[in-house]
Amino acid sequence: MKNILCFGDSNTWGYTPITKQRYPFDVRWTGVLQANLSSNFRIIEEGLNGRTCIHDDPNRNDRNGIKFLPSLIESHSPLDLVVIMLGTNDLKASLKQSALSISLGVKEVCEAILNSEYFCHKSSKLLLISPSYVEQVPEEDKKEFEHAEYMSRDLFQYYSKVAEELGIHFFDAAKVVNTSSLDGIHWDAEQHIHFGECLSKEVKKILS
Numbered sequence: 001m002k003n004i005l006c007f008g009d010s011n012t013w014g015y016t017p018i019t020k021q022r023y024p025f026d027v028r029w030t031g032v033l034q035a036n037l038s039s040n041f042r043i044i045e046e047g048l049n050g051r052t053c054i055h056d057d058p059n060r061n062d063r064n065g066i067k068f069l070p071s072l073i074e075s076h077s078p079l080d081l082v083v084i085m086l087g088t089n090d091l092k093a094s095l096k097q098s099a100l101s102i103s104l105g106v107k108e109v110c111e112a113i114l115n116s117e118y119f120c121h122k123s124s125k126l127l128l129i130s131p132s133y134v135e136q137v138p139e140e141d142k143k144e145f146e147h148a149e150y151m152s153r154d155l156f157q158y159y160s161k162v163a164e165e166l167g168i169h170f171f172d173a174a175k176v177v178n179t180s181s182l183d184g185i186h187w188d189a190e191q192h193i194h195f196g197e198c199l200s201k202e203v204k205k206i207l208s
C-alpha cells in the first residue's frame with residue numbers, strides 16, 4: 001500500500017463556491033485521485049480552509065501550515081508521496097507578501113518535509129503544486145485580495161524554481177484548472193474532477 005498525503009487549503013478541503021459547503025468525497029479532487037488509482041494507493045486528505053504556508057492569519061487561528069506539518073508527517077508515516085498545494089491564502093493583502101516571498105515560504109514547507117525524520121526512506125517523494133490563478137473576486141473580497149489576481153500568475157515561475165532547487169516534483173494547477181466565476185478563488189465540481197484525473201496520471205508517473 002502506497003500512502004499519499006495531500007496537504008493544502010480550501011481547494012484541497014473541497015470548499016464549494018458561495019455555499020461554503022464541502023463537496024462530497026467522490027467529487028473532491030482527492031477523492032477523484034483515489035478513484036483513479038488502484039487499491040494499492042491510499043489518499044490521506046489534509047486540507048484546511050484559509051491555510052497559509054508559514055504565516056499566522058491575524059483573522060483566523062491555527063491556519064499556519066508549517067506549524068502543524070511536522071506532527072502530520074509523523075502521524076501519517078510512512079508516506080510514499082506528499083503533495084503540497086498552498087499559496088492562495090498567502091496572497092491576502094493583510095499578510096503583506098509578494099509572489100517571491102510566498103515561494104520562499106512554500107520552500108520552507110517543502111524543506112520541513114524533506115528534513116523530517118519521518119520522511120526519510122529513499123523511495124519517499126514530494127510533489128509541489130503551484131495553485132490555480134485568482135480571477136475576479138466578489139466586491140466584498142476585493143480589498144483582501146487586492147493584488148492577488150496578478151500575483152497569483154507569478155507563483156508558477158517561483159514555485160518551479162523552488163522545485164528545481166530542491167530536486168522535487170512539480171505540477172502547475174493553473175494549466176488544467178480555472179477558478180469558479182462565482183468567487184474567483186475556488187473550484188467548481190467539474191474542475192475538481194478534471195484536476196483529480198490529470199493529477200492521477202502525474203502520480204502514477206512519480207510512483208511507478
